[in-house]
Amino acid sequence: MTASGVPLQIPSRLGSYAVLTALDGDALSTVAERRYIARSHDGNRTVVVALPPIGADHARWAAEATTARGLALPGLLPIAELDTSSTLPWYGIEYRPLLALPTVLGAHGGPLPDHTVRALGASLASSLALAHAQGVTHAGLSPEAVLLGMEGPRISCFGAARAAAPDGVARSGIPWLNPSCLAPEQASGGRPRPPGDVFALGAVLSYASTGHTVPEFGELPVSLRSLVSRCLSRDAAQRPQASHLAKELAGSTAAALGATVLDVSAPVPLPGKVIAALARQSAALLAAEIRLDSRI
Known part of the structure; x- marks a missing residue:
């Protein structure tokens, strides 16, 4: 939901990935990044993709993402892919249950x-x-x-x-x-x-x-x-x-x-209970993979 109560629309595709679900559910408008779990169109890779929040300065957000990608610090989310050339910049990390x-x-x-x-x-x-x-x-x-x-x-x-x-x-x-x-x-x-x-x-x-x-x-x-x-x-x-x-x-x-x-x-x-929730997330994505494959 946005601050005005209007539901945020989840994009269907980002780059070469098909979006499966939002990582943060309905809390997207209160997070400094819009985060989604997505899968490559061939079904072989699952990633977490992050975009700027609604209303953010895309150039400033992309500059911070670029800096983060160049850092190799334990505990910092490692960025595997970064696209700052499109109208909507985004970055991706390899999926792990999170x-x-x-x-x-x-x-x-x-x-x-x-x-x-x-x-x-x-x-x-x-x-x-x-x-x-x-x-x-x-x-x-x-x-x-x-x-x-x-x-x-x-x-x-x-x-x-x-x-x-x-x-x-x-x-x-x-x-x-x-x-x-x-x-x-x-x-x-x-x-x-x-x-x-x-x-x-x-x-x-x-x-x-x-x-x-x-x-x-x-x-x-x-x-x-x-x-x-x-x-x-x-x-x-x-x-x-x-x-x-x-x-x-x-x-x-x-x-x-x-x-x-x-x-x-x-x-x-x-x-x-937290471990069980992580397992449920993984199980849901396995089911999503079957549904995605069935459409190819």
Whole structure:
């Protein structure tokens, strides 16, 4: 649905792919990319295809996608194909069963278990720390940008804040940017920097553990209250670095699991209902492949 309540029309084809379904269902207008699962016309390849959100500047969106394709960072969604020459730019990644974090909470029936949230946070913080060490700010982290699968979390929507508006122009009120994940300095038009990613990480962990990006302090698990509060400081200078968060979260998760060290590159432990939802997605696509083949 769009912000006006008008259903978004799913394209039937993108490049050499036939679109099967929307990855985000009816939430397309609140995500910084329109994401679809699609299959090549010969039926041999399945991909996730992303397009700019309705109303976005296509050139700015394409520039961020081009930058993302040139990055080789663990945890960042790897772009396999990119088309910026057509009227509507798009990129594609090889399909793996993936669910956006809001869909994950829906499948689970509520907030995720504490150890899952901390393992997710350790993985995301580690990915951001590696990006920051190379001078890269993601500038698009939100619950909708976090895709979870059996191989671990992947961060999508790279550069969403930069694509939404140039530096110096307020980014508040843009419908496809989650306002709770925009650091105050980014919302007012400041250049996205690593502390903004840390602010967004705090909002993501709040969401994963409570179902709200801006929860009441008492809603947060005791183990996350201090960490999330530091991330969500309105003063960018008071927020911790992503590398410090990765160590803190990895240490606390390992202790909870009775391990000495947590491997942040390992898959995040997912609840059974989430694993079942991933399996249902795969099964539905197998059925779609049969229907697609029957028409060829």
